[in-house]
Amino acid sequence: MFIETIKTPGLAHLSYVIGSDGQAAVIDPRRDVDEYVQICKANGCKLIAIIETHRNEDLISGSPILSEMTGANVYHGPNPESPIEYAKTVKEGEVFKIGNAQLEIIETPGHTKDSISILLTDLEFDNGPAAVFTGDALFVGDVGRTDFYPNEKERIAGMLYDSIEKIKSRAPAAILYPAHGAGSVCGDGMADREFSTIEHESRNNPMLVINDRQEFIDKKVKEHHYYAPYFNDMERLNMTGAAAYDSPRIVCPTSFSDLNLDSTILIDVRNIECFLGAHHPRSIALPVGLITAYAGWLLSSKDSITIVAQNEQMASEAALHFSRIGYDNTQCFVEANFPGYAATGGEVASTDIVDPKQVKELLEDGWQLLDVRKITEYESCRISNSEHIFLGELPEKMNSLDKSARYITMCASGMRASVAASYLSCNGFENVKVFMGSLGAWKQAGFETE
Template identity: 35%
Template sequence: MILEKIVSEGLAHNSYLVGADGAAAVIDPRRDCGVYVEIAERHGLAITHIFETHRNEDYCIGSLELAKQTGAAILHGAAMDFAYGTPVHDGDEFAVGSLQIRVLETPGHTDESISLVLTDTGVSPDPYLVFTGDALFAGDVGRTDFFKDRLEEMAGKLHDALWQKILPLGDGVIVCPAHGAGSVCGGGIGDLPLTTIGYEKGTNLLLHLDRETFIREKSTEHHYIPPYFAMMERYNRSGVPPLAGRQVMRPLAPAEVEGAADKGALIVDIRGPAAFAGGHVPGSLNIWSGGLSSFLGYFASYDRPIVFVDEFNLALQSAEAQALRIGFDRIAGYLGGGMGAWNKSGRPIGRCGTCAVGEVDLHAEGQFILDVRDIRNRTAAGAIPGSYHVYAGEIEGGLAAIPKDRHVLVYCDAGFKGSLAASVLLRNGYGRVTNILGGMAAWKKAGLPVEWTGA
């Protein structure tokens, strides 16, 4: 038996290829799906089945593209009317070589969510592993907040799916979830390469709750919903546009970048906070390369081109892949030669203030301290005294509460989201903006006072 997990960094998305005896199945393929064909060819396997554990919200599913390349059948839960593929039901079984894949309907995260129990019939009649989609993760379970008018219902469905379908499979069964640590599809997913049902029963605190308490906990959780999720839901229900034939990203001269910005293109600087602060294209948005999957969808528009700015063009391929995986196909290009070329062109250079934590005077007049961390981090780790909170991804909607006539000091966990928020403020006409480098981590390391807000 061959089993390979393909991790899409940034999204913390896990997809899988499993196969035996010349046949293979792919579970939850990403949009740039060539990797599955390469793995299958390397092992002499033909991809015959493509399973979707649910209509994914945070990335474009690659099923149609992969099916076009391989002729494989696309299979997904019957509780949603997809525009493509074949619905499957609880108990349906599929042979992939000597492997048997059995469908479990496990709603809660979404109505059509399924899990897939794999048995290696050539070895044992007992289940070997289960692909749980967004039902069960390492250290967490799936979020159930997408249906605001059905919070308790969906939490109850997830509880019943876990306790009645997944946990009874056996303690030794390996759990293969659709996401790892850092995904927005869970609140506290553990950073483990793999887990088992028995390990989760022993360590996952949510699995220690009775049904009533579980429903209450899940119904009152706080999760952010990036605006691009709506497009992912539409794409993944009706079919994602093909990548084939897309124009290759090309270098742009400074004049072309300037012209694109004048016509409405979003300039995205993917360098780190210090580089951005030292000099950037005026009006650009600073999302460090590792944060594009998490934050580009808050600020980019599907009808607006994107231009990337990098240093030495080392992260451009990753940036493009991350954008395409969440459906942003209108990538006009990148600043050829990076900021060096921009500087040499004689055009204006934008700058952002920075400071160390020890330079912050809590009693200074005319300043406004802005916390842009996840609210859960503010609650759990404390805050800089007197600071005001707006999450980095939602800062454009919170500008009315941030005074333009004061010196705004921005901080986050370590400085990256702080630079993102600072760039948004600068783009919106704020004159004095400073990113506190090191963020709350440096603040606490320096032994500076901490305020416990509870919210």
């Protein structure tokens, strides 16, 4: 018997292949499904079941695609918002045999109403579950967000409490396999590791050590989570089923001079240091690792996107990341040869970076510090007199800023600040600098925070 974890960078999504005696099941596959097929083949297994633990909001499910490729049925929990057109409904107590592995469904609503967890028992050796796949109900160090039903906040949070109690009761010593790791938008307090047990979480997870149901509910209701605009598209696609990702999507390189910049958006996916040094003045910085986190905030899935990349391989990787959240209009890219472009008369821009000492001097000269971290980060520690706008909300709140003012963007390290600066510059802000190192550098310099 084996369990193989497939991690999707950027989304911090975790999916699984379970195999035993020539049979296999896949739990929560992503849109690009070839890896699941390859794992099954490498282990001599036939895929006989695809199980979704819940309706995903932050990525496109690969279940219907994998089903069409292999003939395996897709199974989804009860009570979805709308019927899952490509899946059969499973309920509490239903069992799947995968060789010597038994997969038992338990209903664990709370993150979503259709959430299920899956108990894994080795029929040759175990008297009880050896592992539990919890979807977004329970993570390492945290539990799932419960804000997707704003008119039922307390009820939904109470459902999650009851579901976690069920997991603890049914699988007290099991290994925990969640659907996300640290960095996911589905929880803020996850540990930066992907291994744990239910027993360990019961003793150490800040939410699981709360034994009072109402206290748990109150804490969940007070949480703040962001709801990205693209979530609605994911919800719709994960009910009807999205098309397969048609790789490769990248065509031959294009030059900047060939582009109609009024009909396409330039997204520079190189690392931040490269972008800051030289970039096209109408491009937005969005490194590959940040695409799935922020493209859904800063762009529309209908936008025509031209990728600026170091080479075709990087562009193809970026296009794959875009596709995982339904952004498929990424067929063309421009190679980032800015010395050559400048030599032909092309306009090349750079972005000023500043250190803590310079920031202090600039603030005294009337510059404004714009903090683009999440509100929870900002409220826990910030620089005095800084203004806060979450990076994802810049398109919505940018009009509240004065284009004639001078801004220094900051975050925790400078990465998100650079994205914010590029977005502002593309939208007519002429005086923007990036605080490289940001809050981390400020603290290291010994300057005060509040």
